[in-house]
Amino acid sequence: MISGAFNRFISLLTGLFFIVISAQCQLVNSGELHVKDGTILYSAFLFENRSSGRVINDGTIVFLSDLVNEGEFAFSTAQNTGIVRMEGLSTQNISGSSQFKFWNLVLNNSTDFNLSNDLEVSGVADFSSGIVKAALPENVFSFGVGGSSINSSDESFVDGKVGVQTDREILFPTGDEIYRRILLASPIRPNEQLSLRGRYFFEDPGNLYPRDQTAPNIILVDDAEYWELENLDDEDSEMNLTLSWREVTTPPFILGDINKLGIGKPRRRGF
Known part of the structure; x- marks a missing residue:
């Protein structure tokens, strides 16, 4: 049933699997994951994109837990349709050693986000709820050329470095x-x-x-x-x-x- 559900939403899916460690689930990608425009992927568990993994998001991915990137996490520049929604009910960690590249990003968490990686938004970052707290001075929340933000307020902003081009x-x-x-x-x-x-x-x-x-x-x-x-x-x-x-x-x-x-x-x- 899990495989069938994923096949309906995702155009290309290799090397994606669930693992259980200490009774905690996480979703791991070690191959190629392409989410097409108009499709939706939900991840209720920690999502880890390993060094061999490639995630291309042209649809919508909703993360309800932590997010780790050690490989490539980007979007198709010819489409500019991808949306990543961070919508956890507790603090969400955004970590890894390889930069996240998002088109659109929605931050909607009643608590906060811990940023211990770099990320870049080339479309729009929607600061609906939740403060992004950089773990280290070198962790940067960036905007590519043409990128922008909306709705930042006392309830949602970046407590750390913001980069812009x-x-x-x-x-x-x-x-x-x-x-x-x-x-x-x-x-x-x-x-x-x-x-x-x-x-x-x-x-x-x-x-x-x-x-x-x-x-x-x-x-x-x-x-x-x-x-x-x-x-x-x-x-x-x-x-x-x-x-x-x-x-x-x-x-x-x-x-x-x-x-x-x-x-x-x-x-x-x-x-």
């Missing part, structure tokens, strides 16, 4: 602990592409960037939060940046005349 304005769905904080970036020159990594910190930047050595025209510096933005291009890139402020994170002494607010770039000795 973009030729237009893009929102970084970043945050720290319990608050999402907006960062927008776009290239100034037409047809120019930016390659950036950004992260928000809800903490005092003073330990890294001393405030006692600021430029004369800077009166006050936010002492409760900051963003780090890394340019991955070999040459300097001109860009438009937009940051936001919130009463729950931004100190009262910063809020006031918005015409006096600006974005400061730290130097080796202060701002």
